[in-house]
Amino acid sequence: MDAIFELKNINLYYGQTQAIKGIDMTIERNKVTAFIGPSGCGKSTFIRILNRMNDLIPECKIDGNIEFEGQNAYAKDYDVIELRTKVGMVFQKPNPFPMSIYDNIAYGPRCQGVKNKAQLDEIVEQSLRRSALWDEVKDRMKESAMGLSGGQQQRLCIARTIAMEPEVILMDEPTSALDPIATQKIEDLIVELKELYTIVIVTHNMQQAARISDNTAFFMLGELIEFGATDKLFATPQNPKTEEYITGRFG
Ligand SMILES: Nc1ncnc2c1ncn2[C@@H]1O[C@H](COP(=O)(O)OP(=O)(O)O)[C@@H](O)[C@H]1O
Numbered sequence: 001m002d003a004i005f006e007l008k009n010i011n012l013y014y015g016q017t018q019a020i021k022g023i024d025m026t027i028e029r030n031k032v033t034a035f036i037g038p039s040g041c042g043k044s045t046f047i048r049i050l051n052r053m054n055d056l057i058p059e060c061k062i063d064g065n066i067e068f069e070g071q072n073a074y075a076k077d078y079d080v081i082e083l084r085t086k087v088g089m090v091f092q093k094p095n096p097f098p099m100s101i102y103d104n105i106a107y108g109p110r111c112q113g114v115k116n117k118a119q120l121d122e123i124v125e126q127s128l129r130r131s132a133l134w135d136e137v138k139d140r141m142k143e144s145a146m147g148l149s150g151g152q153q154q155r156l157c158i159a160r161t162i163a164m165e166p167e168v169i170l171m172d173e174p175t176s177a178l179d180p181i182a183t184q185k186i187e188d189l190i191v192e193l194k195e196l197y198t199i200v201i202v203t204h205n206m207q208q209a210a211r212i213s214d215n216t217a218f219f220m221l222g223e224l225i226e227f228g229a230t231d232k233l234f235a236t237p238q239n240p241k242t243e244e245y246i247t248g249r250f251g
């Protein structure tokens with residue numbers, strides 16, 4: 001197995017409250033890993049650990065060992081900005097910048113110093129092609145991104161992440177604000193993207209996890225109850241709590 005993240009004995013506290021309790025997890029490269037579990041169980045907290053987004057929350061303390069590509073991602077001299085470039089993130093509500101479609105994608109590369117117009121054009125086109133949006137927007141690159149549908153906005157946000165050439169794309173409930181057709185497009189896209197990227201997705205939709213993920217992690221009250229191959233976890237859960245959850249007896 002080709003591990004991209006190795007997490008060992010992770011504990012996370014918001015002030016006095018422990019939100020993540022002694023979790024170990026290995027995340028495989030070029031696979032889709034899904035996080036499922038009832039609301040408030042720590043899915044968003046845990047996914048934010050992977051690119052140190054929790055650093056931005058005051059009162060948040062974490063301990064344990066987190067290796068990204070074999071390096072301690074929480075070491076004092078680790079470059080957090082680079083980590084967040086390599087481990088990009090897409091949120092629940094599409095959040096395009098209030099600027100043109102083109103500029104949304106070019107923004108990150110420009111900040112990194114790419115100035116050449118032809119080079120930017122190429123990054124923009126490739127990112128939009130990879131996010132399955134190019135055909136829909138190629139004739140309206142100068143229009144505001146705010147005029148796109150919700151599903152298109154979410155694919156634009158994925159394209160914006162791709163433009164930074166990440167290794168990993170984190171997605172926290174990326175389809176929960178979308179209609180079924182837009183959701184289907186994002187699901188198809190995720191399956192395509194794993195050829196090139198490692199995907200970690202939080203979803204409250206178990207069917208979605210079953211459809212698109214290779215590995216599934218089931219959380220409850222800050223604990224990792226079960227983690228393994230998705231088909232196995234859904235077909236023959238090892239823990240009775242997992243079985244109760246996936247058969248819909250609570251949640
Ligand atoms: N910024 C925060 N400050 C304090 N507590 C938080 C914060 N974010 C989440 N929590 C708490 O941590 C627990 C896990 O939350 P979260 O990771 O958002 O769960 P999920 O994404 O599974 O719904 C919850 O009890 C929640 O109230």
Ligand SMILES: [Mg+2]
Pocket residue numbers: 043044045202
């Ligand atoms: Mg959440």
